[in-house]
Amino acid sequence: MISVSVKNISKLYGAVKAVDDVSFNVQQGELFGLIGPDGAGKTSLFRILTTLLLADHGTASVNGLDVVKDYRAIRNKIGYMPGRFSLYQDLTVNENLSFFAAIFGTSIEENYALIRDIYEQIKPFGNRRAGKLSGGMKQKLALCCALIHKPEVLFLDEPTTGVDVVSRKEFWEMLARLKEQQITIVVSTPYMDEARRCDRIALMQAGKIMSVETPERIIHNFPKPVYAVGATDLYGLLKELRVDPAVESCYAFGEYLHLTVLAATTSEQSIHSIVQKYQPKNLVIKEITPTIEDSFIRLMNEQNANAENDGE
Amino acid sequence: MKLLFVFIRKEFYHVFRDRRTLLILFGLPIVQIILFGYALSSEVKNIGIAIQDNAHDIHTAQITEKIQSSSYFKLQPAVSNYADIEQQFKNGSIKCALVFPVNFGADLLRTGGAQIQLIADASDPNTATTLTNYLQSIINSYQQQLNPNAKISYEIIPETRQLYNEEQNGSLNFVPGVIALIFMIVSTALTSVAVVREKELGTMEILLVSPLKPVMVLIAKAIPYLVLSLINFVVILVLSVFLLKVEIKGSVALLFAESILFIITCLALGLLISNVTASQQTAMLISMMGMMLPTLILTGFMFPLENMPVLFQLISHVIPSRYYYIIIKNVMLKGLGFGYVWKETLVLAFMTVSLLAIALRKFKTRLA
Numbered sequence: 001m002i003s004v005s006v007k008n009i010s011k012l013y014g015a016v017k018a019v020d021d022v023s024f025n026v027q028q029g030e031l032f033g034l035i036g037p038d039g040a041g042k043t044s045l046f047r048i049l050t051t052l053l054l055a056d057h058g059t060a061s062v063n064g065l066d067v068v069k070d071y072r073a074i075r076n077k078i079g080y081m082p083g084r085f086s087l088y089q090d091l092t093v094n095e096n097l098s099f100f101a102a103i104f105g106t107s108i109e110e111n112y113a114l115i116r117d118i119y120e121q122i123k124p125f126g127n128r129r130a131g132k133l134s135g136g137m138k139q140k141l142a143l144c145c146a147l148i149h150k151p152e153v154l155f156l157d158e159p160t161t162g163v164d165v166v167s168r169k170e171f172w173e174m175l176a177r178l179k180e181q182q183i184t185i186v187v188s189t190p191y192m193d194e195a196r197r198c199d200r201i202a203l204m205q206a207g208k209i210m211s212v213e214t215p216e217r218i219i220h221n222f223p224k225p226v227y228a229v230g231a232t233d234l235y236g237l238l239k240e241l242r243v244d245p246a247v248e249s250c251y252a253f254g255e256y257l258h259l260t261v262l263a264a265t266t267s268e269q270s271i272h273s274i275v276q277k278y279q280p281k282n283l284v285i286k287e288i289t290p291t292i293e294d295s296f297i298r299l300m301n302e303q304n305a306n307a308e309n310d311g312e
Numbered sequence: 313m314k315l316l317f318v319f320i321r322k323e324f325y326h327v328f329r330d331r332r333t334l335l336i337l338f339g340l341p342i343v344q345i346i347l348f349g350y351a352l353s354s355e356v357k358n359i360g361i362a363i364q365d366n367a368h369d370i371h372t373a374q375i376t377e378k379i380q381s382s383s384y385f386k387l388q389p390a391v392s393n394y395a396d397i398e399q400q401f402k403n404g405s406i407k408c409a410l411v412f413p414v415n416f417g418a419d420l421l422r423t424g425g426a427q428i429q430l431i432a433d434a435s436d437p438n439t440a441t442t443l444t445n446y447l448q449s450i451i452n453s454y455q456q457q458l459n460p461n462a463k464i465s466y467e468i469i470p471e472t473r474q475l476y477n478e479e480q481n482g483s484l485n486f487v488p489g490v491i492a493l494i495f496m497i498v499s500t501a502l503t504s505v506a507v508v509r510e511k512e513l514g515t516m517e518i519l520l521v522s523p524l525k526p527v528m529v530l531i532a533k534a535i536p537y538l539v540l541s542l543i544n545f546v547v548i549l550v551l552s553v554f555l556l557k558v559e560i561k562g563s564v565a566l567l568f569a570e571s572i573l574f575i576i577t578c579l580a581l582g583l584l585i586s587n588v589t590a591s592q593q594t595a596m597l598i599s600m601m602g603m604m605l606p607t608l609i610l611t612g613f614m615f616p617l618e619n620m621p622v623l624f625q626l627i628s629h630v631i632p633s634r635y636y637y638i639i640i641k642n643v644m645l646k647g648l649g650f651g652y653v654w655k656e657t658l659v660l661a662f663m664t665v666s667l668l669a670i671a672l673r674k675f676k677t678r679l680a
Contacts, residue, residue: 080518088326088515
């Protein structure tokens with residue numbers, strides 16, 4: 001069963017296309033990720049789906065309800081956690097939670113089972129003002145508030161931005177448990193490493209969706225072997241390789257460069273001969289499985305190249 | 313109903329946990345009442361006066377004594393020459409001076425006419441006029457006292473009465489004005505800020521994505537400020553009666569009913585402002601500049617409307633506080649009943665309903 005359906009949605013702010021002809025479907029009970037950098041149009045898309053914004057073109061529905069016509073009905077059925085921390089900072093944890101329970105016509109006790117795992121962690125701070133919580137705690141509280149009325153579809157806009165690594169990991173584990181309860185979850189994130197935790201992901205850039213696939217398929221679809229190149233002067237090497245005629249792409253990833261070349265068949269030896277020209281110290285070369293980020297950059301470059309061709 | 317209660321309780325939490333709001337809410341009315349009551353008083357009371365007595369006879373002594381015993385004047389040490397008087401005018405210790413010439417008493421008795429010089433500081437012309445009037449009336453009354461039997465063939469003795477305010481208590485005029493002003497601040501400014509804060513914090517996004525009806529949000533935002541405004545109203549009335557000795561002549565119930573109506577007008581204005589602004593600063597600025605200044609200037613409690621250019625007089629007709637000010641003055645100070653203020657009440661009610669309707673229609677069910 002399709003839970004969220006998006007058809008040819010576009011949203012313009014003046015001349016800027018924030019969302020550009022986007023289409024995808026999310027199945028019920030699926031954990032669906034919108035992956036893209038800041039300004040890709042993720043938040044606009046979320047606001048359209050949560051009935052907060054009207055799209056300029058296209059249609060969208062949540063659980064079969066139209067986001068424009070049936071916006072009232074949708075508002076009863078979804079949970080939404082905006083990108084910014086949007087709870088009352090001057091209310092305590094418990095006051096926030098019971099307030100949001102009340103406006104959705106329920107109580108903390110009624111759906112306690114759903115939020116128990118998360119709530120237990122913030123319970124010791126029940127009487128603390130929300131504004132005085134740490135970043136991770138704030139996100140947990142916000143998730144509790146979004147879940148308290150047992151929504152059928154949960155929209156989480158960048159829930160892990162500004163949260164430490166441990167809390168991020170915990171947060172994704174919570175989402176996995178919520179998924180088991182058959183709640184459809186649409187989540188956005190700028191962190192590519194989090195994409196692997198989703199059932200399917202949409203890679204989004206400049207208002208367009210470049211690909212909708214499972215994380216495995218996106219990696220599998222990467223057309224070329226990727227080599228990690230390590231050396232002492234990584235930055236100097238990066239500059240040299242970028243202008244090398246044999247190199248297709250070269251990007252810095254932590255302590256390695258990720259390199260693809262134009263030649264159809266490659267081996268670690270052929271890469272070695274290309275790189276060796278620049279006499280790097282402590283050279284390391286190994287073939288690696290491409291990451292989501294590799295795919296993202298590749299798709300982004302293709303999109304840019306297409307746009308340029310269209311322009312000419 | 314339970315939902316509304318929860319929402320209203322939340323609003324009260326916001327108010328009571330924010331020191332700034334609390335200060336505006338309860339500090340402001342008290343400060344304003346005291347400020348207007350004592351500091352910004354236009355009343356003539358305890359005005360410094362210097363007397364240069366060149367005659368030193370029984371008549372000058374009696375006139376001096378009369379001046380001294382009136383509550384309007386406060387006698388400064390006697391002076392002996394004009395230079396001293398000028399000096400005292402300059403350092404501000406006196407606002408008027410009285411000069412008796414040599415042989416004042418002798419002239420008075422022998423020739424039947426004596427001169428006296430009144431000097432007043434006319435840098436504030438209104439006060440100067442009032443002061444010289446008071447002094448003249450003191451001198452006149454002494455004159456009558458001097459010759460009770462003397463018959464002037466035709467005499468007109470004006471008996472003036474300052475109706476509704478026999479003691480010339482200046483507080484009477486501004487208390488209704490301050491009440492209107494406080495309602496504007498509390499109901500309009502604070503309400504608009506309260507709604508816009510939710511937009512700024514992003515909580516409005518969550519409220520919108522909930523089954524809450526817009527009406528509910530507006531009512532829940534408005535009710536706490538209605539209650540707080542009424543508390544303020546009571547505080548101001550109590551302060552006025554006990555501190556400023558203002559007598560409430562009309563029906564207190566009618567005063568409350570009219571005040572509730574005006575508070576709702578202000579709330580509607582505040583909600584309307586919050587609908588069209590996106591930041592707390594803008595909301596505050598619009599409420600303060602757009603609402604408070606007209607209230608201060610075009611309501612008639614600071615400057616008489618009749619003296620204003622026609623354009624401003626026309627504008628004053630759309631200022632809600634103008635009507636409230638008239639109502640409160642009539643009920644509180646003149647003791648008039650509803651029969652005398654129904655027209656103003658009707659205008660106010662019409663404004664309130666229209667503003668509420670616009671505020672409700674303008675309430676956005678989406679973000680943009």
